[in-house]
Amino acid sequence: MSLRTRMAEGDLLLGLIVKVPSHAAVELAGHLGFDFVLLDTEHAPADTVEVEHHIRAGDAARIPVLVRVASRDPAAALHVLDAGAAGIVVPHVSDAAAAEAAVCAAHYPPRGTRSLAVSTRAGRHGTSSLADHLARAARETVVVVQAEDRSSVADCAAIAAVENVDAVWIGPTDLSLDLGVPGDFEHPEYRTAVARITEAVGNAPQCSLCVLADGPEEVGQWRARGATTFLVNYNSVVVRGLRDVVDGVRG
Template sequence: MTGDELPRLGAWVKLPAPESVELLALAGFDFAVIDAEHGAIDLRTMSTMIGLARGCGIAPFVRVAGTTPRDVQVPLDAGAAGLFVPQINSVAQAQDAVRAVRFPPLGRRGASTSGRAGQWGRAPLGDYLRAGNDDVRLIAQTENVTALSAIADIGAVAGVDAVFIGPMDLTVSGRFQEGSPEMTNLITAAEQSCADHHIPLGTVASADAAELLQRRGYDFLVLGADTTILRQGAHALVNSVRTATPGAGR
């Protein structure tokens, strides 16, 4: 798979509100990442979000909490376009993720065509199995120093489609200061390693998005979260009124 086959711009969905997905679609995002690792989103809401995203033409990904069958089976059966799997810090952990997400012979995912992924029982078994192994995207989140040092090897594991640099966890696990030369050099080396080995690469971004896509070789970006977008938009709106009308203070 190449980076061109991945949707380019996405956002985390942390609020347990399906309308967040619809609003992201209307805003022009290519994909949404329903956050089951850090967001308080139950399985029923997750399934609704996935269905709504598909209907709105935005690719529904899920960031799972781990790789147990309960973590991966429900979003995949519900029709997720792919999974972001956190804390993949070695080739062995990447292989474990593949085994959890893929059908045999690559993995051990359980099969059932009765869900949305199987068109509610309508899809032929062969098509359902092929889609699960060929069309569902597995994104390995690399989030510590060891992971970034091995990022190309992680991305080359059969069944992994792309790698994702998680700068916040990298900062915490490596005890870096944000923007420190050591952290910058580590990320730059990881970017170059992915470019040299043609590994699709993603990360989070904000004002630096254009640079990441155009000059630093990233294939896809997560541009914040629904919560951040709401907070920033609300702050800008209130601040603009208070600035224009000094008497409108608290």
């Protein structure tokens, strides 16, 4: 079953955000039982060849790889999808028009405007038939949009309702920054904004709510609010674990 199908059916999905260039981290996520990897090229290196190698590592470990693109430029989506990514994550989607543009960049006509070539890695280097490639892309391509500013809060219901938006990811850091309360995730204005996005996505049955989670307790809290797609940050886990070792040794 594809990641997109599982997302649509409301399965509990656990993804690992990988920011550091590490093919092994992608493979490790698959061996550990994560459901997908989110390769970040917005706040991390975005070399196309390296992105392809990371996706190849995901294939080796049988784990789909989504790529957070660095911009809303359709070319960014085209490059990672041609490299074989299972889908894209688009930052700073502030309104329904931007969400529609993200979907169009990810999908072939008639739904979108993605340019077609089957000689790519996504087309299995020309060994897929055109019909199979188009059908697989239409069926399996995932589009996740990020709600992370005031405008996205105001238009969150329309964003979540856009056809083929598979998930809305609440971007906590940028959202708090745009609200003028950077890092204050307990501030009433921030909490109100998150509640509004949560409700809007919950009312869009084809759309999954995606959130960051530090551990099982936070996953449980978010599940009670309707979230089904959860992200763990590789860097945060590594930093926390190494800091525990250093603090334990230093006393």
